[in-house]
Amino acid sequence: MDFKEIRDRAELYSQETAELLSRMVQTKSYSGKEAAMVQLLKQEMEKRGFDEVRIDGLGSIIGRIGNGKRMIAFDAHIDTVYPGDEADWNYPPHSGVIADDRVWGRGSSDQLGGMAAMLTAAKIIQELDLNKEFTILFTGTVMEEDCDGIAWEHLILEEGIRPELVVSTEPTSLNIYRGHRGRMEIEVEVKGVSCHGSAPERGVNAIYKMAGIVQELEKLPPELKDDKFLGKGTITTTIFNSNSASQCSVPDRARITLDRRLTVGEDKESSVAEVQSCCLRAGITDADIKVPLYEEKAYTGKIYPVEKYFPTWVLPEESPWLRQAETAYTKLFNKKPLIDKWTFSTNCVFIMGKHPEIKCMGLGPGDEKEAHAVNESTRISDLWQAAAFYAGLVAEINQGKEQ
Secondary structure, three states: OOHHHHHHHHHHOHHHHHHHHHHHHHOOOEOOOOHHHHHHHHHHHHHOOOOEEEEOOOOOEEEEEOOOOEEEEEEEEOOEOOOOOHHHOOOOOOOOOEEOOEEEOOOHHHHHHHHHHHHHHHHHHHHOOOOOOEEEEEEEEOOOOOOOOHHHHHHHHOOOOOOOEEEEOOOOOOOEEOEEOEEEEEEEEEEOEOOEOOOHHHOEOHHHHHHHHHHHHHOOHHHOOOOOOOOOOEEEEEEEEEEOOOOOEOOOEEEEEEEEEEOOOOOHHHHHHHHHHHHHHOOOOOOEEEOOEEOOEOOOOOEOOEEOEEOOEEOOOOOHHHHHHHHHHHHHHOOOOOEEOOOOOOOHHHHOOOOOOOEEEEOOOOOHHHOOOOOOEEEHHHHHHHHHHHHHHHHHHHHHOOO
């Protein structure tokens, strides 16, 4: 296969890809409110002649090309965070302005750009007849910003979709990423005894009990594990609140939420045990520690409860998939790719993190630092190069087939 032809075709479609991304940015698609985006993508997939286009029970859209015995998938989450104060933006956050060789607006980098590039890649794959051996899925998944991976847990467990490889198109600055830390949320609650604020000695102030725990948690990071590739685990208190009958009452409940980032060798059980140890060091023996459930309603009306534990994952350096990705990249761009990792979390936590037989890696247009930022944007050159890579990877693995 002439990889120059793939690259040239992707570059030829660069403006078309940018215009598609612009329309996507103009289509508000917050977590749990992705219905309009799904309909836009359905129309675009049908226009491009996908072999099948369907929507699952949670609301993700699944486009299929090919009908091979083996399956791979390209994934983009299609929900975005809110824009915040629109006065802070140079362009209105949902205007989708194309200027200065970029597409501007909320979601342009995180991560609608990946979806736009995927659809261009699908067009190239079909036009150049690059796929012979595989069923290829292009998934636009929902609710990732609220709960990383929930859509893929639904696809795997409820829809029975189990690809050999999932390529995440989250922003990587066009580098190839092979892992990231996991994460989890931990909630801690302590009880006190309420009384009138004029005589606090009659009660037990739950805030003071919790304050001791927070101080111990602050001392915990040096004890957390480190990994030469993924880096160190972290923990931080993100929410602290309490119950009080009035401004003049000693609170009888206090709660905190912890953000725990997990490196290699750390998991749910070890992390909860660490928090329990901090409580005991603070002299608190009755703390209630739990990992909460995500139970929000999808735009389809479905509630799909999942625990807020998102495991660490790493694709080994010697993976045949990674080698073929490097080969495709080099053939396309005449240079070797940088192999790295994400700082943030992606859908891969529930794909390879919970189902290690399904391998993950990623390459996406845009920069990770643009995620959730004011004046978010993505380079048009990133869009077409990402599309070229996705199509080139399909061409390469169809030539290889020996995973």
